[in-house]
Amino acid sequence: MAKEHFGEVRFVGVKRHTKIGWVAKIQFDEFESLVSEGENAEEALKNLKRRLKKIIDRYNIV
Numbered sequence: 001m002a003k004e005h006f007g008e009v010r011f012v013g014v015k016r017h018t019k020i021g022w023v024a025k026i027q028f029d030e031f032e033s034l035v036s037e038g039e040n041a042e043e044a045l046k047n048l049k050r051r052l053k054k055i056i057d058r059y060n061i062v
Contacts (some may be wrong), residue, residue, distance in 0.1 A: 001052065001053075001056070002026065002028070002052055005055075005056050005059065006028045006030070006031045007028055007029050007030040007031060008028065008029040008030070009026060009027070009028055009029075010027045010028060010029055011025070011026070011027040011033075012024075012025070012026045012027075013025055014041045014044055014045060016041075020037050021037055021038060021039055021040075021044075022037065022038050022039065022040055022041045022043070022044040023035060023036070023037055023044060024036050024037075024038070024041075024044035024045045024047065024048040025048075026048060026052075034048065034051060034052065034055075035048075036048040036050075036051050
C-alpha cells in the first residue's frame, strides 16, 4: 500500500518509549518518515496504517 504512493520502504519498526508508550515508524527512500503512537505495539501499528490510509485518501481526492 505505501510502496505504490511513497516509493521504496527503507524501514518499518516498533519500539517502546519510556514517556510516550509504543511508537511505530516507517521510513521511505524518497519521502519523510511517518510516526504513530499507541498504548501497545499492535495499536501503534494500527494507528500507523490508519495514518497512511488517510494520507493516501487525501492524495487521491486532489
